[in-house]
Amino acid sequence: MPANRTASLVAREGLGGPYFLLTFRHAETAIEARPGQFVMIKAGVSAEPPLRRPFSILETSPERETFTLFVKLIGQGSKALASLPIGGFAQCLGPLGRPFSLPADDTEALMVGGGYGVAPFSFLGGELLRRDGQKPRLFYGGRTAADLPLLARLRAQGLEVVPATEDGTTGVKGRVTLPLEAHLDAGSGSRRLYACGPEAMMHAVARIAAARKLAAEVSLDPWMGCGVGTCLGCVVKIQRSDDPRWKYKCACTEGPVFDASCVVWPGESASHAHRAREAEREASASEART
Amino acid sequence: MKLSVDLAGIQLKNPLLAASGTFGYGVEYEELLDLSRLGGVVSKGLYLEPRDGAPTPRIAETPSGLLNAIGLQGVGIHAFVRDVVPRMRRHDTALVVNVCGDTVEEYAEVARVCDGTPGIAGLEINISCPNVKQGGMAFGGDPKMTHAVVAAVRGATKLPVIPKLSPNVADITVFARAAEQAGADALSCINTLLGLAIDVDARRPRLGFGTGGLSGPAIRPIAVRMAWQAARAVKIPVIGIGGISTTEDALEFLIAGCRAVQIGTANFVDPTLYERVLDGLRSYLERHSLSDIGQVVGTLEYPGEAKNAAKGGEG
Numbered sequence: 001m002p003a004n005r006t007a008s009l010v011a012r013e014g015l016g017g018p019y020f021l022l023t024f025r026h027a028e029t030a031i032e033a034r035p036g037q038f039v040m041i042k043a044g045v046s047a048e049p050p051l052r053r054p055f056s057i058l059e060t061s062p063e064r065e066t067f068t069l070f071v072k073l074i075g076q077g078s079k080a081l082a083s084l085p086i087g088g089f090a091q092c093l094g095p096l097g098r099p100f101s102l103p104a105d106d107t108e109a110l111m112v113g114g115g116y117g118v119a120p121f122s123f124l125g126g127e128l129l130r131r132d133g134q135k136p137r138l139f140y141g142g143r144t145a146a147d148l149p150l151l152a153r154l155r156a157q158g159l160e161v162v163p164a165t166e167d168g169t170t171g172v173k174g175r176v177t178l179p180l181e182a183h184l185d186a187g188s189g190s191r192r193l194y195a196c197g198p199e200a201m202m203h204a205v206a207r208i209a210a211a212r213k214l215a216a217e218v219s220l221d222p223w224m225g226c227g228v229g230t231c232l233g234c235v236v237k238i239q240r241s242d243d244p245r246w247k248y249k250c251a252c253t254e255g256p257v258f259d260a261s262c263v264v265w266p267g268e269s270a271s272h273a274h275r276a277r278e279a280e281r282e283a284s285a286s287e288a289r290t
Numbered sequence: 291m292k293l294s295v296d297l298a299g300i301q302l303k304n305p306l307l308a309a310s311g312t313f314g315y316g317v318e319y320e321e322l323l324d325l326s327r328l329g330g331v332v333s334k335g336l337y338l339e340p341r342d343g344a345p346t347p348r349i350a351e352t353p354s355g356l357l358n359a360i361g362l363q364g365v366g367i368h369a370f371v372r373d374v375v376p377r378m379r380r381h382d383t384a385l386v387v388n389v390c391g392d393t394v395e396e397y398a399e400v401a402r403v404c405d406g407t408p409g410i411a412g413l414e415i416n417i418s419c420p421n422v423k424q425g426g427m428a429f430g431g432d433p434k435m436t437h438a439v440v441a442a443v444r445g446a447t448k449l450p451v452i453p454k455l456s457p458n459v460a461d462i463t464v465f466a467r468a469a470e471q472a473g474a475d476a477l478s479c480i481n482t483l484l485g486l487a488i489d490v491d492a493r494r495p496r497l498g499f500g501t502g503g504l505s506g507p508a509i510r511p512i513a514v515r516m517a518w519q520a521a522r523a524v525k526i527p528v529i530g531i532g533g534i535s536t537t538e539d540a541l542e543f544l545i546a547g548c549r550a551v552q553i554g555t556a557n558f559v560d561p562t563l564y565e566r567v568l569d570g571l572r573s574y575l576e577r578h579s580l581s582d583i584g585q586v587v588g589t590l591e592y593p594g595e596a597k598n599a600a601k602g603g604e605g
Contacts, residue, residue, distance in 0.1 A: 001321055004562055042559065047354050047535070050506050051558060091560055093322075225349050225356065226558040228322070230314030230334075232363045233349035248342055248363060253318075 003028035007092035015149035018073040027065040029094040035124035039094030040227035043080035053077040056119040070119040107190040114197020141176025145169035206260035210272035216260035229253035237264035239271035292582040298475035302329035309554035310388035330384035345498030355508030359421040359499035384411040398446040405447040418456035418481035430456035433468040444473035454478035463523035479517040521547030537570025547588040
């Protein structure tokens with residue numbers, strides 16, 4: 001059950017540039033959090049910024065009762081968090097949201113992280129590494145090498161990491177979906193995709209999954225107000241295959257992890273799952289006519 | 291020490307309510323909080339039927355404020371009565387339903403459904419939502435329509451009727467009096483202020499609906515002023531709303547003449563805020579050697595005016 005109380009900062013590690021790892025003491029989150037879940041957190045009790053911020057959990061230590069966030073300094077919320085002194089307090093509500101579904105034992109887990117969206121895959125990857133027969137692979141993309149500050153850390157964790165940068169300064173030159181598709185082309189068997197990062201990247205992964213009929217989950221990141229489903233500020237359009245039309249679902253309580261095939265992506269009028277079902281119906285109807 | 295308040299016949303164990311749209315239907319918090327410590331909970335706005343609400347994005351942070359256009363997404367009054375009210379009855383707190391409508395008749399119909407439902411303590415009439423194309427602020431911006439909606443709801447229910455007034459008017463006292471004349475039992479002052487935030491790179495509004503309603507500490511002085519004006523203009527009690535995030539903020543509204551207050555946007559920042567405000571109210575009474583929160587109500591000494599007597603004892 002999530003808990004709402006203060007969390008003290010116990011460690012801060014600069015990763016170069018705007019990136020930090022911040023470790024907080026908050027027993028409930030440390031003990032109960034599952035990969036893909038998040039916390040709503042805000043430094044201190046200042047009036048600015050007004051709202052708490054959602055952050056995916058990078059890792060937990062149930063023994064130390066701590067959890068760690070991967071924070072990129074973007075606005076007031078992240079800057080205030082990273083400026084907390086060791087021992088300083090944040091207001092924290094967590095763990096929240098629907099976690100990733102774990103793959104079956106014979107299914108290869110392929111994670112796609114873009115920029116700071118890679119955060120939940122350290123947690124998910126670590127969980128999968130502890131299971132027999134799982135060799136989780138992470139495709140880690142950014143514009144340039146400096147956007148991949150967790151690369152060495154994720155590798156040290158034991159994950160198979162395939163980096164990709166748009167300028168070619170690290171790993172494959174190009175979008176992160178390039179090595180993903182190459183990997184999918186080269187192998188076969190049961191696969192499950194996980195994506196978190198910029199919306200365009202998650203949309204691209206969803207399209208790849210739909211085209212190859214693979215299961216995929218995405219972790220969406222809209223602005224959130226409350227984290228518990230009361231403000232209805234973070235809704236996203238979701239449509240299961242049998243829904244005649246989409247419905248707004250709260251990313252905080254019914255997500256942030258959603259089945260990628262059920263997301264109605266910007267610029268599209270229906271989910272991939274719904275369109276696939278309609279196409280099947282159309283096909284069987286025309287078969288019946290002939 | 292007496293914190294309880296009789297608000298137009300609604301017995302509140304303390305003067306703190308959770309404001310509509312900031313606390314869901316209450317049940318979302320039942321595992322996280324002790325709801326029975328709250329004086330009351332005002333539900334998210336409800337129409338007869340379910341609503342999708344406004345397009346996304348729906349919220350934008352602004353200096354000390356929150357601009358929102360949720361557009362009254364909701365499950366509809368029938369699902370609320372069936373699924374939520376029985377659960378909320380397990381908690382010892384007053385449940386007030388925020389009533390919405392596209393037409394005068396719809397407001398009355400929603401009120402009629404609530405009238406026959408045990409566990410509903412009162413009705414807040416939403417004539418002030420800035421984020422819907424019909425109803426909402428369109429009714430709250432015209433004193434004749436305000437009167438018409440309140441009178442129609444009055445005729446449909448025996449429950450206390452509490453219109454929630456819009457601040458997006460030149461003179462809120464005109465609307466306060468119109469609502470009182472139409473049979474309102476109390477007033478909620480205020481709803482959000484109409485605002486616009488712009489993404490300068492995209493040159494588009496930051497909200498999917500376009501404009502939105504501004505809430506949070508940024509609006510508090512405006513809210514205190516308007517609640518104060520309304521409280522002086524009518525005999526029925528006023529509930530103060532707008533940017534409360536500390537005990538002192540709540541006290542400002544009480545001193546200005548409000549019988550109770552609602553905590554809104556601050557619930558998102560800390561849903562347990564009411565606990566701290568309650569503790570704060572107790573220490574304030576102690577510090578000022580008072581025994582009843584009603585002794586604070588309407589005690590503002592305004593420059594050039596005779597000292598007011600406290601309004602709390604009038605019941």
